[in-house]
Amino acid sequence: MDYSRILVGREEPLQIFSRIVETLEDYEEFPFLLEPVYREASELDDEDLDRLRFGLVRLQVYADIHRYEDMEAAQRMKYVATILERVLFGRLLLEGEEAGGKQQCC
Structure with a gap:
């Protein structure tokens, strides 16, 4: 799976994306890569930072869309993306009423 393409979207890649791809490719190393990703961010x-956040959101959306194709990979992507987003930004951009307590309106 091309995690880099998902993170980058249609923009230029950020250096930090390579660390995130590393965590997705070697999931067991994720706990040890949290701090280096945090420091780099x-x-x-x-x-x-906005580009990074939307890269993490893209991973979550991609994981949701493709969850039935490879459930294990989708769960890893979603977990890594949500943990990183919470650590780096304090909350999830896509939090809904049930997760955040407040409903956001258009």
Whole structure:
């Protein structure tokens, strides 16, 4: 699976995406890569932080869309993306009423 393509979307790749791909390819190493990803993200400017966050959101959406094709891979993608988003940004962008307590309206 091309995790890099999912993270990047239609933008230029960020260096940090390679670390996230590394966690997805070697899931057992994820706990040990949390801090390096966090430190690298702390050095990003606001625009790149937005790109990082939307890369994580893309992973979650992709995992949901393709969850029945490979459930194990989809669960790994979703778990890694949601944990990283919570650690880096404090909450999930896609949190709904049941998760966040408040419903967001258009």
